[in-house]
Amino acid sequence: MEFDKERILAMCAAFCKNTLMETLDMEFIDAGPDFLKAKMPVNPKVHQPMGLLHGGASVALAESVGSAASLMFINTDKLEVRGIEISANHVKAKRDGMVYGTARIIHQGRSIHLWEIRITDENDSLISICKLTNMVMPRR
Known part of the structure; x- marks a missing residue:
């Protein structure tokens, strides 16, 4: 089956409605056979009290893009994905602008x-930098 970037991005946009991804203004912007990329603005919505990007917001971006990326590899009519473990190392502070999360399969x-x-x-x-483990299971 040939990779269809536009179909993947449309699917990701559709399942963001009425979710945390929509609340945090995440947007899926690029995809390839082995990666998925999303962006999220850094503004007071995602700040911690000192005016910096909250680590939890970074993890929310990571889990969102990593979980969505797993959907590229499964039959979503029969299977679904659950994130079962995530770890994160925050190495640089960010006050404003944009951050980009790129998930690559290991x-x-x-x-x-x-x-x-x-x-x-x-x-x-x-x-x-984050590492996410997803479990693939039969759709309920």
Whole structure:
């Protein structure tokens, strides 16, 4: 089956409605056979009390893009994805602008997907690096 970038981005946009992704203004912007990329504005909505990007918002971006990326590899009529573990290292502060989360597959098994999600800024500086484990299971 040939990779269909526009179909993937449309699917991601559709499932953002009325979710945390919509609340935080996340937008899926690029996709390839082994990656998915989303962006999120850094503004008071995602700040911690000192006016910096909240680590939890970074993790929300990472889990959102990593979980959506697993959907590219499964039959969504029969299977669904659950994030079961996420870890994050925050390496640089960010006050404003935009951050980008890019998920790249590390391991694609039948029941487990392991992703690395790099969160960068407009200058491609690393803000956070995350690892997400997704479980693939029969649709309920």
